[in-house]
Amino acid sequence: MTWRRTAPWVILVTLLLAIFIDLPRQTLGLTWLPSNIFGHELKTVLGLDLQGGIRVTLAVTPQSGQAVTDEQIETARNIIERRVGGLGVSEPQVRTEVSGNQRRIVVEIPGLSSGDEDQVRSLVGSTGQLQFIDPKGQALTVDQDIRPLIADGSVAVLFDGSRIDPGSVNPGTNSGQIGVGFTLASPASEAWCQFTTANVNNPGPIALDGRVITTPTINGAICGGQTIITVGPPGQANEIERTNLYNTLRFGALPVSLSEQGVETVAPTLGADFLAQALVAGAIGLTLVLLFMIAHYRLPGVLAAGALIFYSLVTYAVFRLIGVTLTLAGVAAFILSIGMAVDANILIFERMKEEIRLGKTLGPAIEAGFNRAWSSILDSNVSSLLVASWLYWQGTTVVRGFALVLIVGVLISMFSAVTVTRTILRMVVRTDWGRRIELYHVER
Secondary structure, X not given: OOHHHHHHHHHHHHHHHHHHHXXXXXXXXXXXXXXXXXXXXXXXXXXXXXXXXXXXXXEEEOOOOOOOOHHHHHHHHHHHHHHHHHOOOOOOEEEEEEEOOEEEEEEXXXXXXXXXXXXXXXXXXXXXOEEEEEOOOOOOOOOOEOHHHHHOOXXXXXXXXXXXXXXXXXXXEEXXXXXXXXXXXXXXXXXXXXXXXXXXXXXXXXXEOOEEEEOOEOOOOOOOOEEEEEEEOOOHHHHHHHHHHHHHHHHOOOOOEEEEEEEEEEXXXXXHHHHHHHHHHHHHHHHHHHHHHHHHHOHHXXXXXXXXXXXXXXXXXXXXXXXXXXOHHXXXXXXXXXXXXXXXXXXXXXXXXXXXXXXXXXXXXXHHHHHHHHHHHHHHHHHHHHHHHHHHHHOOHXXXXXXXXHHHHHHHHHHHHHHHHHHHHHHHHOOOHXXXXXXXXXXX
């Protein structure tokens, strides 16, 4: 079966799937519909400016009497931002503040449940100092504070988490116990091998930020550097512990100590009223654009209007499916991508009208119009994708959100303009009424 025959079915299935994803289940009382698809929860994620969230303020204090440098604070800010992002929280805002001699790191996260809030507080406040411990015969227990024992020499630190290869950290499972696996670099690998060889059937405690997180029994020599920290049998609580440990190991230890100064609820800076006004404004703008397209291009304009509605439904469905955070900047990027979709349709229709004026019949004129417009559409959209990709790579969280929305919008607008509009036009010109030239508003 050729693409021409399968394209209408692909468009129809995509449209139905988008409508299914977009349906506001709570508003329409359709709670019996599944709220998850492909393993993702279907929800509209709003940013801090539209929804509010929580703010965690952390004071910076030096470690071991060392002076805190600006580079250390910036490193800590980047690590916290990556850790919170690793939880699946969309578009956290992490910034530094200076007040007199006090420097702080402020973490703002949109819409969280109380459970998520506790998880984030635990994660951002952890300095992430991992230590492999030689207990020297001491019976250590999970959550025990061993910093006094290290200070008086009762237990010894074999090596710390800086010896872990950052790229090797992965969730793992060992004998039904969930945990985090990683690889130790030399010479820590040799030290761990010697210790485990000499302590088979004894505990090999591991501590995080001075507290024991696990005391696994060494079943045999662990040589070669590959090891795993287990947090217990499968269960929700342990999954959260593993996620925190995984993010801490993957993104490294904080170079400065942080103390929590407070957690507070953040009100939306713009609010639900602004969102409603923005949606109304967007709907009015889209309606005016569609009316212009219909008035100026007649039948192709009607088909383009259908393609733009298809574009809007599919784009919103993608936002809900992958959890794109809609902030004011994201809404602006969405509207910008609608303009690019309209621009592509105008290029195609103008080329098509030129071909009709040259004497071609409708079928060849439509194909020639799409082929001639394709290079211009491709150049324009590729340029936009390159700029958006650069913004996503180099930008902060808000800029990255704008760039992500723009990338999604541009890709779907290309499919909408080139495939959806073209397929519908091909279907229409096969009908008797669809071949009436006056429906295409061609001035001769």
